[in-house]
Amino acid sequence: MDKKTSDIVLRYKGQVGGLLCILNEVQETFGYLPKEVLKEIASELAVPLSQLFSSATFYSAFTLKQRGKHAFHICVGTSCHIKKAPDILDEFSRLLKVAPGNTTENDEFSLETVQCIGCCSLAPAIGVDRGVHGHATVDQVPDIIKKYKGTT
Amino acid sequence: MKIRTFFDLERIRAKGISFLFPGKLKISVGMGSCGIAAGADAVYEKLSETMKTVVPEGILNKTGCLGFCGEEPFVNVSMPHKPLVIYHRLLERDVPELLEHVMRGEHYRQKVFCKMDILENFMLPKALRFGDGYPDFPSIHDTPFYSKQKRIVLRESGVIDPESIEEYIAVGGYASLLRVLENGSSEAVVKVIQNSGLRGRGGAGFSTGVKWDIAHKLTSDLKYIICNSDEGNPGAYMNRGEVESDPHMLIEGMIIGGFGIGATDGIVYVRTEYPLVVERLRQALEQARYYGFLGKNICNSSFSFDIHIICGAGSFVCGEETALIASVEGFPGRPRPRPPFPSENGLAGKPTVVNNVETLCNVPVIFAKGAKWYSSIGSESSKGTKVFSLVGDVKHTGLVEVPMGTTLKEIIYDIGGGGIDGRKIKAVQIGGPSGGCIPSHLFDLPVDYESLQGSGAIMGSGGMVVLDEQSCIVDVTKYFLAFTCGESCGKCIPCRRGLEHMLYILDAICDGRGSMEQLAELMEVAEIVRITSLCGMGQAAPNQVISTIRYFKDEYEVHIKERKCPAGVCKSLL
Numbered sequence: 001m002d003k004k005t006s007d008i009v010l011r012y013k014g015q016v017g018g019l020l021c022i023l024n025e026v027q028e029t030f031g032y033l034p035k036e037v038l039k040e041i042a043s044e045l046a047v048p049l050s051q052l053f054s055s056a057t058f059y060s061a062f063t064l065k066q067r068g069k070h071a072f073h074i075c076v077g078t079s080c081h082i083k084k085a086p087d088i089l090d091e092f093s094r095l096l097k098v099a100p101g102n103t104t105e106n107d108e109f110s111l112e113t114v115q116c117i118g119c120c121s122l123a124p125a126i127g128v129d130r131g132v133h134g135h136a137t138v139d140q141v142p143d144i145i146k147k148y149k150g151t152t
Numbered sequence: 153m154k155i156r157t158f159f160d161l162e163r164i165r166a167k168g169i170s171f172l173f174p175g176k177l178k179i180s181v182g183m184g185s186c187g188i189a190a191g192a193d194a195v196y197e198k199l200s201e202t203m204k205t206v207v208p209e210g211i212l213n214k215t216g217c218l219g220f221c222g223e224e225p226f227v228n229v230s231m232p233h234k235p236l237v238i239y240h241r242l243l244e245r246d247v248p249e250l251l252e253h254v255m256r257g258e259h260y261r262q263k264v265f266c267k268m269d270i271l272e273n274f275m276l277p278k279a280l281r282f283g284d285g286y287p288d289f290p291s292i293h294d295t296p297f298y299s300k301q302k303r304i305v306l307r308e309s310g311v312i313d314p315e316s317i318e319e320y321i322a323v324g325g326y327a328s329l330l331r332v333l334e335n336g337s338s339e340a341v342v343k344v345i346q347n348s349g350l351r352g353r354g355g356a357g358f359s360t361g362v363k364w365d366i367a368h369k370l371t372s373d374l375k376y377i378i379c380n381s382d383e384g385n386p387g388a389y390m391n392r393g394e395v396e397s398d399p400h401m402l403i404e405g406m407i408i409g410g411f412g413i414g415a416t417d418g419i420v421y422v423r424t425e426y427p428l429v430v431e432r433l434r435q436a437l438e439q440a441r442y443y444g445f446l447g448k449n450i451c452n453s454s455f456s457f458d459i460h461i462i463c464g465a466g467s468f469v470c471g472e473e474t475a476l477i478a479s480v481e482g483f484p485g486r487p488r489p490r491p492p493f494p495s496e497n498g499l500a501g502k503p504t505v506v507n508n509v510e511t512l513c514n515v516p517v518i519f520a521k522g523a524k525w526y527s528s529i530g531s532e533s534s535k536g537t538k539v540f541s542l543v544g545d546v547k548h549t550g551l552v553e554v555p556m557g558t559t560l561k562e563i564i565y566d567i568g569g570g571g572i573d574g575r576k577i578k579a580v581q582i583g584g585p586s587g588g589c590i591p592s593h594l595f596d597l598p599v600d601y602e603s604l605q606g607s608g609a610i611m612g613s614g615g616m617v618v619l620d621e622q623s624c625i626v627d628v629t630k631y632f633l634a635f636t637c638g639e640s641c642g643k644c645i646p647c648r649r650g651l652e653h654m655l656y657i658l659d660a661i662c663d664g665r666g667s668m669e670q671l672a673e674l675m676e677v678a679e680i681v682r683i684t685s686l687c688g689m690g691q692a693a694p695n696q697v698i699s700t701i702r703y704f705k706d707e708y709e710v711h712i713k714e715r716k717c718p719a720g721v722c723k724s725l726l
Contacts, residue, residue, distance in 0.1 A: 016376075016499065017419060017462035019482030024424065024463050051483065058484035058641075059465030061424045078387030078584065078617045079543040081631050115468065115635065117425050118389030119189045120541060120617075121221030121549040130427065132189035 001040045004029055009044050019047065023055060023062060032063045060115075068103040068110040070148045072096075073127035077116030080124040084138070088124055089113065091141040108149070154444030156452040161321060161330055164443065168322025172271075172280070172312065175232050177210035177254065179203070182226035182310055184217030184396045185428050186389075190224035194244040199227075199251075206251050216397020218310030220297050222549035223265065226310060229254060233283040236311070238292065240265035259286070266292045271311060274304060275324025275520045296548070300566050302529070303553045304537050305513045309397035314432055317439035320400040326445060328519035329404050332411060333453040341412035342368045345515070347523035349535035354380055354471070354508030355586060355612045356688065357534070357601035366495040367413040367503040376504040377415040379406055379512055380476060381422045381429065384468035385584035386635060388615030390539040391509040393551045395422075395429045398513075399436035403459065405515030407445060410457045413505055418459035421476055424466055433461055468585065468639035472687050473498075473506040475641065486641040487687035508613065510539060531557030534600035538614060542568050545577065545620035554599070561595040564618060575620040579703070581628065583612025585636045586692035588699025589625060608699035610692065624721035625704040626711050629696050630658040636693040647690030650681035654697060661708065662722045664715040671708055675701055 001009070008025045012018035022041060027033055033056050042049040056062045074089045089100060092111050096104050103110040119125040122134025126144065133144060155161050181187070181196045196214070203210050218226050223240040227250070230236045242250065242263050253260040267289040271280040292298050303309070312319040320326070332341055346361030367375060379402065383391040395402055406418050422430050437459055440446045448456045462480055469475045470485035477499050479485035498504025514536060518526045527535045534556035540563065543549045547569030554563060560580060564570065571577045579589040588609040590597065597603050601611050619628060637651040657674045660666045678694035678701075685691045701708060710716050717725040 015460075016417065017460075017480040017482070020462055020465065020479060024465060027465075047482070054484050055465075055482070059467050061464075061466035076386070078581065078615070078628075078631065081386075082544055082617065082619065082623045082628065114425060115384065115466070115639075116386035116389070117185075118383070118392040119186050119221075120387050120389055120543040121186055121224070122189050123543065125189060132185065134186070134189040 001044065005037050005040060009041060013045065019045065019055070023052070027062055031067045032065055035064070065103070066107070069108050069152065070129055071110040071112055072144075073112045073114040073117065074100070075117050075119070075123075075125045075127065076113045077120060077123070079120035080116075083123040085124040087138050088126070088136055088141060091138045092145070095141060095145055109145070153442070155326070155330075156444070158327070158330060161326060164318055164321045168316070168318035168320070171316060171319050172322050173282070174211050177207055178230045179210060179212050179254075180215040180228040180313070181212075182217055182224060182228075183214040184393060185426070186221040187217060187224045187226060188428075191243055192225035195225050195227065195242060195247060198244045198247040202247060202251055206255055210254075213313050214315060215311060216309050216314045217393050217551070219306055219393065219551040219553075220548065221551065226265070228311065229259065230282060231257065234285045235267040235269045235289070236282045237267050237286065237289065238265045239263045259289075264289055266290045266295050268292050268311070271323065272303070272307060273323055274307060274517050275327065280323070296569060297550070297567055300558070300562055301553050302537050302555050304517055304529075305394060305401070305510060305539055306397070306551060306553045309393065312398065314397050314399055315435055317400055317436065317443065320398070324520060325400055325516070326404055328516040329407055329445060330451055332408050332519060333451050333455060336453070338368060338412050338414060341408060344518060344523045345412065348518045348526040349530075350511065350514055350518065350526070351534060351601065352508055353510035353514075353538065353613065355583065355610060357611055360507065360511055363495050363505055363507070364409065364413050366493070367505045370496060370503045372503050374417070374500070374502045375413055375415045376499045376502060377406060377410045377413060377418045378476065378480070378499070378504060378506045379418070379420040379509055380471060380473065380506050381420055381509045382464045382471045382476060383423055383426070383509075383613065384471045385613050385615045387543060387581075387617045388541045388584055388613060390541050390551060390614045392426050392429055393541075394509055394513055394539065396432055399432045400440065401513045401516060402433075402509055403436055403440050403445070405512035406459060407450065407457060408515050408519060409505065409507065409512060411455050413503070415457060415505070418457060419480060420459060420461050421470070421480065422461055422463055424463045430461060430463060437461070468635070469641045469687070469689050472689055475687065476506060477504065484641070486643045487689070489686060510614070529555050531598060531600045533602050538599065538611070540614045540616045542616050542618070544581075544617035545572055545575065545623060546570070546618040547572055556600045557598045559595065560590065560597050560599060563599065563616070564595060568618065571620050575622065577618055577620050578623065579619045579625065581609075581617040581619060581696075582615065583610040583695070584615040585632050585639075586610055586689065586695060587612045587615070588695040589619070589628070589703060590699070591703040608695065608702055610695065622719055622721075624717050624719035625700050625707045626658065626662055627717070627719075627721045629700050630655065630662055632696045633658055633693070636689065640690065644686035644690060646681045646684040647686065647693065650677050650685075651690075651693055653677055654681070654694070661711050662717075663724045664711070666712045668709075668712055671701070671712060
C-alpha cells in the first residue's frame with residue numbers, strides 16, 4: 001500500500017463511519033477510486049471488495065474513472081432547472097464534445113451534473129473545481145471554458 | 153482554557169463583545185457560499201489590500217449570510233456608536249468608492265441597503281445596541297424582505313463572525329448548555345423539548361421531544377445523536393445557510409440533545425457538495441473542544457461527549473434516517489424497514505436519535521427563553537418558526553424565516569415581492585422531490601405541517617420554488633420524477649420500477665406522444681408507489697404527480713390533446 005492510502009486508512013480505521021470517510025478521502029486525493037487502492041483497503045479493513053464496489057458505484061460523488069484536470073459541475077437543482085440549466089449543460093456538452101459524466105479526450109475537462117450546490121438564489125449556477133459561477137448564461141459558456149483552458 | 157462556570161463564560165463573552173463592537177471602524181463581508189459565488193471573496197481581498205493603506209486602524213472580517221441571497225454580496229460597515237450599515241450588491245469595483253466615503257466617516261449611499269440599530273437577540277436579557285443615527289437609511293425591519301420575518305434561527309446570521317466562538321458567546325451562546333449542565337437533569341431537558349412542541353424540521357414533522365424521550369428511557373452502553381445535514385433536496389439550502397453562518401448554534405443544540413438522551417457520541421452527516429459547511433463546522437468543533445464544551449467532563453460536569461463529521465457522497469435517499477445510518481455503517485445508503493425505529497435500534501444496533509440541522513438549531517433558544525415562550529410562536533399544531541429557501545421565479549430570493557402559520561401569500565408576495573417583471577405566478581413547489589405544487593389560488597393557505605399535507609404538498613425541509621407562467625408544470629414534474637428515479641436505491645420494486653414507468657409516461661407526454669389513457673395510468677401507478685414503497689422517499693415521490701394532476705390537469709391535457717406546451721418549455725412541442 002502506498003503511503004498516501006495507508007495514511008488515510010490509518011486515520012479512520014475502527015471509527016464509526018470510517019469506511020465512508022476513507023472512500024471520500026481517496027476520491028479527493030486521487031480524483032477517483034483506483035481499483036488497486038480499493039483492493040488494498042478491502043484487505044486492510046477485512047471488508048469484502050464487493051461491499052466497497054457496491055458503495056463506490058452507489059454514491060454519485062464516487063467515480064471509478066479518472067477525471068479531467070478541471071471539472072465543470074453543472075447544477076441541475078430545481079431552481080437551476082427552471083432557469084435553463086439544461087440549455088447550459090447542452091452547450092458545455094456541444095463545445096467540449098463530451099456527454100455529461102465523461103472527460104474530454106485530452107483529459108483536460110470533465111463534465112458532470114450535480115443535484116444542487118445550494119446556490120439557488122444565483123441560479124443557474126455552475127461549479128468549477130472548487131469555485132462557483134452564479135447567474136450563468138448559455139452565452140457565457142465559451143468564455144468559462146476558455147478561462148480554464150491550458151491552466152492547471 | 154476550559155470553561156467551567158458562568159463567570160468563565162462571562163469573561164469570554166466580554167472578549168466577544170469587544171470583537172463585535174470594537175470601538176472603531178469594522179467592515180464585515182458576507183462570506184456564505186452564495187456570497188462567495190456572487191464575488192464576495194474578491195471584495196474581501198480588495199478590502200484587505202486597500203484598507204491597509206487608507207484605513208489601517210479599521211478591522212476587516214467575515215460574516216455569514218444575511219439571507220437575502222439575491223442581493224449578494226453583502227458588506228456590513230460599523231462605526232463606533234452608530235448603527236450597523238448594510239450594503240448590498242457591493243462588488244470589487246465598488247470598494248475604492250466605499251472606502252473613500254468610510255475614510256471621511258460617511259457612507260456610500262447608492263449601495264446602502266439598510267441599517268441595523270440593535271442586534272435582535274433572544275438569548276440575552278437585553279438586546280445589544282449598535283447605536284443611533286442615519287435617519288435617512290431604512291431600518292432592516294422596515295424593508296419588505298425582512299419586515300414580516302421572525303428570525304429566531306437566523307437571528308445572528310450575517311452579523312456575527314461564524315469563525316469566532318467568542319462572538320457566538322457574546323450573543324448569549326453556550327449559556328443554555330451551561331444552565332442545562334448545572335441543573336444536571338436529563339429528564340428535564342427532554343421535558344422542556346416536549347413542552348416546547350418542537351417538531352422535526354427535516355420534513356415529516358415528528359415530535360422531537362417524543363424521539364428524545366424514547367432514546368432517553370433506554371439503557372445502553374452506547375447511544376448516538378446524529379445531525380442530518382444531508383440536505384439533498386434540489387432547490388433548497390436552508391441548512392447550508394444555517395451552518396455556514398452560525399455553526400455553534402447547531403453544536404450547542406446537539407450537545408444539549410446528547411446530554412438529554414444520554415448520548416456518548418455525536419455525528420454530523422454533511423453533504424459532500426457543501427465544502428464550506430464542512431470547513432466551518434470543523435473549525436467550530438475545534439473551538440468548542442478548546443473551551444471544553446466537547447470532550448471529557450464538559451464544563452466540569454460528569455457528562456462526556458464529542459461530535460465528529462462524516463461526509464456523504466452524493467445520495468438523496470441518505471436523507472432518510474435508516475438509509476443515513478446504513479451509509480454511516482459503511483454500506484450503500486439503502487433504507488431499512490421501520491420499526492424498529494432508530495431511537496430504539498439505530499447505528500450499530502444502539503439507540504440513535506437522528507435530527508435535522510434546523511431542529512437542533514432551535515434547541516439553545518428554547519432553553520434560553522423557555523418552552524412556554526417557544527410554544528407561543530406559530531400555529532395550533534406547529535410551533536416556532538420555519539426557514540424556507542424562497543427561490544425560482546420570484547423577485548426577492550433567499551432564506552426566509554417566518555412563524556408557522558404564515559400564509560403562502562405573505563411569503564411569496566410580501567416578502568418575496570411577487571413575480572419577476574410583472575409575470576404572473578402560477579404555483580409554488582414545496583418540499584422538493586417529496587412535495588408537490590400548490591396553485592396560486594390557494595396561496596391563502598397557512599404554512600404548517602397539517603395544512604400543507606392537506607393541500608397535496610408537504611412541509612419538507614423548507615424548499616419553496618416559485619413557478620410563473622414561463623415554467624411548465626409537466627416539465628417540472630418530469631424533472632422531479634427523473635430525479636427520484638435516478639436517486640431510487642433500488643431496494644423495493646414499487647419505487648424502482650414504478651417511478652421508472654411514471655417517468656416513461658411523462659417523457660411521452662412532454663414529447664407529444666402521450667394519451668389520456670396514459671394519464672390515467674400515471675395516476676394509478678402513482679397511487680401504487682405511494683402506498684407500497686418501503687421508505688419515505690418512495691412513498692412521497694408520487695406527490696408531485698398527484699398534486700399537479702389534481703391542480704393542473706388542463707396543462708397535461710393541452711400537452712396531450714393539442715400537442716402544445718403553453719409555457720414553451722417542452723422542446724418537442726414548440
